[in-house]
Amino acid sequence: MTTVPRRPVPRRPDPRDRLGHAAPAPYWLDRPERPRAAPRLTADTSCDLAVVGGGYTGLWTALLAKRRHPHLDVLLVEQSTCGHAASGRNGGFCSPSLTHGLANGADRWPAEIGLLQRLGAANFTAFQEDLETYGIDCGFARTGKVTVAATPWQATALRDAAALARRHGEKATLLDRRELGAYVDSPLWHTGLFSPDYALLDPARLVWGLREACLAQGVRLAEHTEVTALTTRPTGPVRLRTPYAAVTARRVALATNIHRPLLRRLSLTMIPVYDYALVTEPLTDSRLAGIGWSGDHGITDAGNQFHYARKTDDNRILWGGYDAIYPYGSRTAEHLTQRPETFELLAAQFAEAFPSLEDVPFSHAWGGVIDSTTRFCMFAGTASRGRVGYALGFTGLGVGATRYGAEVILDLLAGRPTERTRPAMIRRPPVPFPPEPVRYLGIQATRRSLAREDAHGRRDRWLRTLDGLGLGFDS
Template sequence: MTSAPETPHPADPRTRLRRAAPVPYWLDRPGSPGAAPRLTEDTRCDLAVVGGGYTGLWTALLAKRRFPKLDVLLLEQRTCGHAASGRNGGFCSPSLTHGLANGVTRWPREIGLLQRLGAANFDAFARDLETYGIDCGFARTGKVTVAATDWQARALADAARLAHAHGEPATLLDRDALRDYVDSPLWSAGLWSPDYALLDPARLVWGLRRACLDQGVRIAEHTEVQALDTRPRGPVRLRTPYAEVRAGRVALATNIYRPLLRRLSLSMVPVYDYALVTEPLTDAQLAAVGWTGAHGITDAGNQFHYLRKTDDGRVLWGGYDAIYHYGSRTDDALTQRAATFETLAGQFADAFPALADVSFSHAWGGIIDSTTRFCMFAGTAARGRVSYALGFTGLGVGATRYGATVMLDLLAGRRTEATSPAMIRRPPVPFPPEPVRWLGIQATRASLAREDEVGVRNTWLRTLDRLGLGFDS
């Protein structure tokens, strides 16, 4: 006798993911502008910006503010914000260094300068949103980092002491105090960081794009730059499928995509990160998990989660897996990964048993441009006619504006406070070629997962620490 197939329990991840759209929640809503025409005729410009994400849009906008008569052309291979800028969690940090601890470890003598530059950029970011009428829901809601183990709680205590030593506000939360922010059986301690913002990633892209057009920036979408010709004399030539651009200066804001300069080929690796968004929740459901404030939440693991609310009462739950594919492979198909989505859905139910039956409306992934030092780098080529700012890794939303400022200063040949840090003057240690790259990343991922389980860094991680290397999302 054949038994009937087992009916999935409502809390089964597959059941709750059944209706999830395979697209970013942020981009799957009204308000997306129509695409600009592709470039089909040869043209000239003073400044060509390659890439229509945050970095490229900020660069074009700030260039027009500095020099209103400058002819600026922005070239985007798809549509503005289709990649990382439209797929991230919308967390906006004042840090330029992927957090204070990473900055102190790598640039201890300059950390005061880097913190000051980060705070000034964060304030200018907010002012510019107001100046250009960009309504992206930017709000300094603060963030709570939560601990699930004793060693994570001790790490939060260390982070609090480090923050206080450098003038950053931070408050340790025991289990009872944490319940004022979120109530989960997994988390026993927290760290409240008030100087943190949340925003709507897609609305930021669309707002920056509109502001660029209002200021006279020319935008060509569905226009891939296939090659740069940086011959010693004359303009830089950019080859696209249908036309050539001759530019006096070029700013590369290409994220993890082909960097167009061979020297950058080992500077970054593509890391795939994934996220889910729930169906809209009621106030009673959110109250049941103690999350009545507008703040964001991250956990303290190496394989960390990030979660936040949306304007329409959903919860975004992302992170954990950071997937690298052999040979730095990138492909739109890799933005969907059923195994990771099921893992995330199960972990969501573990964190919030009261929401274990909640379904998810969207499930997607995106590429992060990770470097060995976890934060951006910048530089020039072609005798100063080409600049680049890349490698923002995680926590890079706010730093993209700083990267734009640095690129414009470098193209102008200006030595400014923004270009002075060693973080800008010295590139990151490159990743090794394959197969060593893949083997090293897999060893690092396994070691980080083991540390999350036992709270001890093994010999491999300690060696990377001494060398100032790493892998992160």
Template sequence: MTAPHRAQLRDTAATPYWLDRPEIRPAPLPRLTEDVTCDLAVVGGGYTGLWTALLAKREAPDRDVLVIEQSTCGHAASGRNGGFCSPSLTHGLANAAQRWPGETALLQRLGAANLDAFERDLDTHGIDCGFTRSGKVAVAATPWQAQALRSAAVLHERHGEKAVYLDRDELRDYVDSPLWHAGLWQPDYALLDPARLVWGLRDACLALGVRIAERTEVTSLDDRHRSHVVLHTPYATVNARRVALATNIYRPLLRRLSLTMVPVYDYALVTRPLGDDLLAAVGWHGDHGITDAGNQFHYLRKTDDNRVLWGGYDAVYHYGNRVDERLTQRPATFDVLAAQFAETFPALADVPFSHAWGGIIDSTTRFCMFAGAAGGRIGYALGFTGLGVGATRYGAEVMLDLLAGRTTERTRPAMIRRPPVPFPPEPFRYLGVQATRWSLAREDLHGRRNPWLRTLDRLGLGFDS
């Protein structure tokens, strides 16, 4: 017998919803086929790389900046995410307070300032990506999740930040599901269109004179020369005075980065456009985003044309840090997500899904970005762990500071000065990740952290959502 929810998956397109808009998607730029020199070569044409190029060119208009992207700008994580733009640089206040209690206030202030600058830059460069500070609600399905949200509200209040705990009746003003009975409202949270952001940054870079080569893979890096760094591509060589690595989870060009991240596959569905009556039936009257408070958490939001994006829950790691475009389609996960959507919103159970896709999260052992420099000529900012839409701009500024030899307020925090604890080699990496996933699922069911999770907590490697 076929489960009823599977009928809603019958006609899904196997491509990210955000990228499936040929009417606004820019044509690919030419690949690099001739040897070139430049002042700054940026490897990677996602958010981090494009912010780096834009800010570098704006800071020094005469600087020759080249972006090298192996596919097309925004093809990977920057075009596949949910478009949640957090003010946090540290994957949330709780993560900062646990790992860097003495610097939490500084990190929160830097994050808030970064989000303000992010918004100003969108206005300055005319980037229309639907950016709006519509807020976010975290929702609880169990008593222990509700208690965690109460504690989070107290923590935010202690740091002078807006966060309001919602009981069941108050939550119904934001969303109504039979599964959720408490929430946490965070008004200073933004949503945007991921693809329009990356395409807007691309256009802004080109307008300032940044050169961009798409469909050009950097295959190796040679930093043995005193005056420049050599980047090798299939058809050309780049000699750059400085290099910024914004390669996300793809093969690192520096050996020191090889154990710093693991690729975790995340999946999402998008519905057909909904009428106002259906959205009213689930009490979703505003434009705010929603996340649930589980370790295996979901995220959901509306799009401009009244679709619902529903993603998360089933994060998957493949042995050996495997990265393969074929892994972005996983019918078993789409089946689970569709069933959970019907259970969460019975009034929407018959709504068909139009798109089903996956993407890769560059996860670190401390659940947030890291940055650094090698030899003063190579900078990197990586490991945004699924919450990097806003933080990528900060990472770009940090890279430019480090490459310029500047000590600034941005480079001072320990999260920048100290790299994350590396993951172990295989097979211990795979076994550790699977043990952690199993343990987090058990915590979601029973509300208790088992000995494995408590051990990770003591080691400063505590995993949560």
């Protein structure tokens, strides 16, 4: 009897093998063109407007303040380097929405959603025009976004989203499996929704372009300068303390993302949520064609714990999301931007979505912190009798909304009511998070319930209770 030798079963690549040489740094910031840091502040100074925070919100605030009043003395201080935090670590999706998407805005402010949509569209147009005005080359392109569904209940959610978009005049095209194949071909996804009014950009080049534009307009910049305290008196200027010098300012704009708030009232309005991403090594056109991804659009999936994906200029794929990690006690620290178990999970999920790319190694793996609120979108306000303004809480979909937040800060500091400051999302702060340990336990319970809904399509009693209270949590 002849024994036929059994053909060896190919070993599936281990996600850890594909991550072995990944740089523990954001792909966008890991470049030689990164500008040299500005000197830290070492001598006491005064100014008309001090901007605290060198991310998108702070840079837009400084730049637009100089456009409104060219002779204004504006000083921007950043504790690290501009764009080191969320602004240099995100996926580069730029949405026209101010409210973390139409559905979130329509649910929370139904009477004002038309105004919010119009303000968002106007801000999106102004965003693009300002890039052209100041010569900021960040690869901004309105390439659109495809949201994909892997389950029947996710497909139903996409159909509901398409109907909502039609009611509010937002462009959106529902795609069946055959039509979706023109955008991406994956065994996981069978329904899609194409939203053409999304843009993609290079996050770091946007930061660096805004930074250069600020300097060209006469903004003073101090990096590696942490503001450790803010003090005021009933009248007069505001005083900022840094490790080596003090700043006396007539007005102060806070654009500090999730970092320790300088105003006590803000301490429970946001929580830090860590989001993680991978970037592959460059791919050939033929390998991209093998997954049907010939366009430049971005992709997100329709789960509560959702992924986002996009291509870079050199044919890499950025793949991120899903794991939204809240550290107990609202801790923030640089070491939390590296989480090997999440990177391995993302690598395995990437191979599941694109089996033909399961052997592709990753070049970068990193995380970043999101300033999440109970309503998932920005809020703004003033303190110290209108001398201190702030816009915070952009919750991961705020690349475009940061410009709007900057305009709102400047309107509020000027004491001038405008159409931008009229909506309830500006006039009323978000519901605060509870203190620990209730906060941590509630967030973990919510994550478990969201995962169950993704798996079975049913919203449990805990999620329905949060819905009724106008609260929630997602990635």
